[in-house]
Amino acid sequence: MAGQLLPIAALLFSTFLMLVGGGLAGILLPLRAGLDGWSPTTIGWMGTSYALAFTLGCLIVPRLVRRVGHVRVFSVLLTLLSMSLLLHALVMEPVAWMIFRGIAGFSLAGGYMIVESWLNERVTNETRGRVFSIYMIVSMLGLLAGQFMLPFGNPATQTLFIICALIYASALIPTALSNAQSPRALTRVSLDLKGLYRRSPAAVVGALIAGIVAGAWGFLAPVYGERIGLSTLGIAAMLATAMIGGSIFQYPLGRASDLVDRRYVMVAAGAVGLVLAMAMVLIHPGPGWLIYAIMFLFGSVLYPIYSLNTAHANDAANPSEFVTISSGLLIVYGIGSMIGPQAAGRLMDAFGPSGLFITMAVCYTLYAAHALWRILQRSIPIVVDQKTEFQFQSPEMQQTPETLQLDPRSEAAQD
Structure with missing residues (x-):
């Protein structure tokens, strides 16, 4: 089993870090908006922007990867994720936060797709079930870890925003330094x-x-x-x-x-x-x-x-x-x-x-x-x-x- 995990360890670690950042941001941002007195409807618009951009990311990112490659797109997306969290800390305006949340949704969708495409390239039908289960467990642990980082800071200050941005930036390192070959083109979706x-x-x-x-x-x-x-x-x-x-x-x-x-x-x-x-x-x-x-x-x-x-x-x-x-x-x-x-x-x-x-x-x-x-x-x-x-x-x-x-x-x- 260890022999199967070692080649994908860097990819799983990148996934873990992205989910830690996602878990922290998912609880930090609506909580901070609520503390600043924004209405639930306004906070709901942030969620709608994120979901719309995430869905669009699933449709658009495969085209970007075809043009410039996995590593470059992944680097850009993780940079955008870090920037979006820092921008949340700098600009406390509802409309701006909707835009920043949309950037995060688009970038996370693309980041997940690229890491998963690398994993797909490394598995066989014999190992697919085990790798998928491990991937799901790593994802859940990342989300839990991110959520439980909230009590270690004050949502009313900028500290947790900076920490979240640093986590997103660090998610780039394991995959960028991996010697894994760029995988096949990403899956493109058609809807009937x-x-x-x-x-x-x-x-x-x-x-x-x-x-x-x-x-x-x-x-x-x-x-x-x-x-x-x-x-x-x-x-x-x-x-x-x-x-x-x-x-x-x-x-x-x-x-x-x-x-x-x-x-x-x-x-x-x-x-x-x-x-x-x-x-x-x-x-x-x-x-x-x-x-x-x-x-x-x-x-x-x-x-x-x-x-x-x-x-x-x-x-x-x-x-x-x-x-x-x-x-x-x-x-x-x-x-x-x-x-x-x-x-x-x-x-x-x-x-x-x-x-x-x-x-x-x-x-x-x-x-x-x-x-x-x-x-x-x-x-x-x-x-x-x-x-x-x-x-x-x-x-x-x-x-x-x-x-x-x-x-x-x-x-x-x-x-």
Whole structure:
């Protein structure tokens, strides 16, 4: 195993550092904006800008790499990431922060794609599953490490911004000094939304709703934590608890969906999400053990629902279509993640912190209701041996088309 990891150690270390920076920035920026009195709707616009730019990065960066090469583009993107954090510290204006957040989203998408393309070049079908699992674990550890750096500084000062910029800059070093050969061209995405919807309506609508949920949570959960009185350590712990819950519950939920019509699991996940979101609205827990207990359970349906959609869409597809279908769902998910921060921000302005979980309650209701309606519209014969295996995905790890190439479910397309 060590022999398989040594050639990709530098790439994994770059990934870890990018995720540390991403984890810290993801919690620092909305929290600082909230401390400066910006409304949740304004903070939501930052999230929308980031999601839009991330999605565009998945489409544009492959063209840039074709023109000037992997190393040069990767160097530029990591430089832009560092600059974006320093600019946040220098210019405290909402419109400027939306632009800077967009730069970060575009750059992170490209950075992930380039590192993942290098990893793809180094794996075989025999090692793909292990490397993908290690990549997901490294990603999750990076996010957790970044989030728990928040308590070591004061969000109201520039220190954490500078530290985050330094982390992004250091992510360039391992890959830039690696002797790995430049890999093949990056995966280019084409979107046939009508064809994708005809193939699997439940997966397309589910991916859109999953994106709304993830966008709302990713950009406004830190603001929610600050508004209910959590300390910086408490906010980091709240996010980490949900992430850990998502990791633990992915396996039983995925295993259940491998054995039955996945739409039934979608209905169940939506019902659980609705109950937990309404519990947060009605109980309105402040600092204390109860909020962490609910967040642990909430993570069980916060993160895995996108994986359910991907697996369901690919159940009836040829193995060679996995990357194409999953890439299309990824764009749909990205569109949802643009909507989520806006929807949750406006409801938080109207109803206070509980507006975040009102948004979640509505989303999970729609998620369950649409899956149930599709069950009533069309039954699907279940042949367990022919179903696509549900694959673990690191919570909050934003996927790119290159992640899909690394996924072991793409093996058949590469044989």
